[in-house]
Amino acid sequence: MEAEAQRAEKKRPGFRFWFSCRLLQGLGLVLCAAILGRSLYLQVVDHAKWKEIQIGQVQSVVAIPVYRGKIMDRRGQDLALSIKSPCLFADGALIQDPKSTAAQLASIVGEPADKIEQKLRQNKRFIRLRRDLSIEEAQRAMALKLPGIGVTSEWRRYYPFRHIGGHVIGFVGVDGVGLEGVEKAYDGLLRHSMRSTTALRDGGRRKIWLRDAPPPLPQERYSLQLALDGYLQSVAEQALQKAVKKHHAAAGQAILMDPQTFEVMALAVWPGFDPNNYVMHQPAEWRNRAIADAFEPGSSFKTFLLAAVLDAKSARPQDRIFCENGRIQVAAHTIRDVHPYGWLTVAEVLKVSSNIGALKLADTLGSERFYRYLDQFGFGKKTGVDLPGEISGTLRPLTSWRPIDLAVMAFGQGVTVTGLQLTSAVAAIANGGVMKTPRVAKAVLDASGRVVKEFGQDQGRRVLSSATAAKLRELMQGVVEPGGTGTKAALAQYTTAGKTGTAQVVEPETRRYSLDKYTSVFVGFAPVSHARLVMTVVIHEPQPEYYGGVVAAPVFRDVMEKALPYLGVLPDKKPRELPAAVRRVSTSSKRTTGEGVAMTSAEDGPVTVPNVQGLSLKAAVAVLKDFGLAVSPQGRGRVVRQHPMAGTSATKGTAVTIYLEEVL
Known part of the structure; x- marks a missing residue:
């Protein structure tokens, strides 16, 4: 039986093989x-995870440098821009000998x-050691070949014209954050913010830039004009610096404004400072006095008394x-005039600046009406200019006025104003009686220089009738x-209107008027019939002369004589009003250059040398x-100077030497 079983088993030799194959097939399946x-699972359920890992292996995030936007003047001249600057840094993980490295x-x-x-x-891994290295210092640092020490580039702010416009620009x-001036007011617009993009990389983790995707260039934020x-x-x-030094004054300010748009075209403050090295100056020197300092305006305030008197018809110009x-x-107070006067017309009260005449006019007007007009002109309130640090000045509420207040406010005591408030109020008279909000910024530009936003002017509010404004301009x-x-503010070729002011300074310790400190003021505009510019000049504590007509008025004249021809404003004085030096321009046949300057043909005989300061060479x-x-x-x-x-x-053919400078 046993033998038969063995023979039967031999007759089935493929069973084990078959079974093994089936088993292997099952395991394979x-x-x-x-x-x-x-x-x-990996490709469907876990797809997102592995896709991210794959992208991370072949791509990397690259930061795109974005630098702070430029600030330009109205002609496109750069006033503030960002430039690359070397920066010394250390990698703490690679420093081998900190003591020796520090010593070197x-x-x-x-x-x-x-x-x-x-x-x-x-x-x-990154320790900033010093910003703003010079090229020589960067080369010296790299020549040391110290482990872990390197030089990289950072963007920093640069002001190419240094102190010019420093108080406005800021x-x-x-850390790149605006701290003063326009830099602070428009910090959110100008400030850089990092942007990023992706780049391919090879096995050595080096970035690969394809032809259709070149390396990203540094980008600029919006610019401000x-x-x-x-x-x-x-x-x-x-002109302001010259006057302050000539009169040994403590400080000064000068403001130029377009009375039609209320655009601030110049705002000068002395002492100045260089915003490139602002840390080298005292914080008091950063202060924009034109909006941050208030002063008593003195007799320049009589302008607004006359505005109220004429508009309310409480007196007429010819009244005596x-x-x-x-x-x-x-x-209990004695009010005096600088010169004793008897009978004066209302027009003469303004012309010779009689304090006694002013207080009598204020009495005819009354406190309530006077206060209402001062409030309309914006005194005691901020102008709303787009600059930080503006104060409101002081105009006490009508309910707190004492009997003497009406009298002294008539000639500019007991009230304080800023230079910009005074300029804006006179601009409303110059343009026919409309008050607007002054502006420093004009437009926002993109990186290609296209205007993306223009700051429109508000329609303004009427503070005087046009007839009153016209009569006041005449006075x-x-x-x-x-x-x-x-008289020292009078221009040779343009009709001019203005008002002087001289005010005693209130001592902050005693709250009494100083016996030897004064504020000299002149505010005016030209030409009278259609004012192109309004200008306020304030000289603080001049010595020994201090009258506004002597100290501040000449600054107005010096600036306006260059500014109006530069803006292409044609002379408007009649021939009999012009001095002999310039009468020829008005009486001869005229033509106009692209600069808008009137010119005539030469006559026979000696000629009078014309004023060409402020003009281009052509x-x-x-x-x-x-x-x-x-x-x-x-x-x-x-042209900044000329000789003769x-x-x-001069005789015909005389060579006039003109000295030209690249003036901002």
Whole structure:
């Protein structure tokens, strides 16, 4: 039986093989199903995760440098821009000998070696040691070949014209945040913010840029164009600085405004500062006095008294007032005029600036009406200019006025104003009686220079009737004519209107008027019939002369004589009103250059040298040629000086040397 079983087994030799094959096939199917299931899971269920890992292996995020937007003047001249600057840094993980490294870097960093050593011992991959290296300092640092020390580039703010317009433009801190001026007011618009993009990388983790996707270039944020005119700003600053130094004054300010749009075209403050090195100046020097300092306006405030009187019809320009021969008692106070006057018309009260005449006019007007007009003109309130740090000045509520207040406010005591408030109020008179909000910014531009937003002017509010404003302009014109207090502001070729002011300074310690400190003021505009510019000049504490007509008025004249021709404003004085030096321009046949300067053909005989200061070379040559004079130019830019001087007599063919400078 046993033998038969063995023989039967031999007859079935493929069973084990068959069974083994089936087993292997089953195991193979199970394995394939497992692989397929896993594959499906990875590709379907876990797809997002592995896709992210795959992208991370071949792509990387690249930061795109974005730098702070430019600030430009109205002609497109850069006033503030961002530039690359070397920065010294350390990789704390690679520093081998902090003490020796610090000792070698001390002269470059400008800090004690022990302080640098403390920084180097920090376990950080990036340790900033010093910003704003010079090229020479960066080369010295790299020449040391110190492990873990390197030089990279950062964006920093640069102000190419240094102190010019510094109080308006302001500056940014080391972190790129605006701290003063326009930089602060429009920080959200100008400030850089990092952007990013993706790039491919190879197995060595090096970035690969394809032809259709080149490396990203640094990008600029929006730029800001100001209403400020760089040339007018530099002219105003030069004239202001000259006056402050001449009169040994403590400070000064000068503001130029377009009365039609209320755009601030120049705002000069002295002492100035360089925003590139603002830390080298005292914080008090950063202050924009034109909006942050209030002062008593003195007799310049009589302008607004007359505006109220004429508009309310409480008196007429020809009405006569007895001025008490220069002395009057009001309550316990004695009010005096600089010169004793008897009978004066209302027009003459403004022209000679009689305090007694002013207080009598205020009495005819009454406190309530006077206060209402002052409030309409914006006194005691911020103008709303787009600059930080503006104050409101002081105009006490009508309910707190004492009997003496009406009298002294008539000639500018007991009330304080800012330079910009005073300029805006006079601009409303110059444009026919409409008050608007002053502006410094003009437009927002994108990186390609296209305007993306233009700051529109508000329609304004009427504060005077047009008839009253016209009559008041006529009275203000008398102030700069012979016999008035502002004759030193008169322009040779343009009709001019204005008002002087001289105010005692209130001592902050005693709250009493100083006996030897004054504020000198002149505010005016030209031409009278259609004012192109309004200007306020304030000189603080001049010595020894202090009258506004002597100290501040000449600054107005010096600036306006350059500004109006530069803006293409044609002379509007009649021939009999013009001095002999410029009468020829009005009486001869005229033509106009692209600069808008009137020119005539030369006449026979001696000629009077015309004033070409502020003109371009082309315009100056054309003017002098029409007068029969030759030209010898020196330099490039605009005319800042000339020889022979304007108004002198010269024979035909005389060469006039004109000195030109690249004035902002």
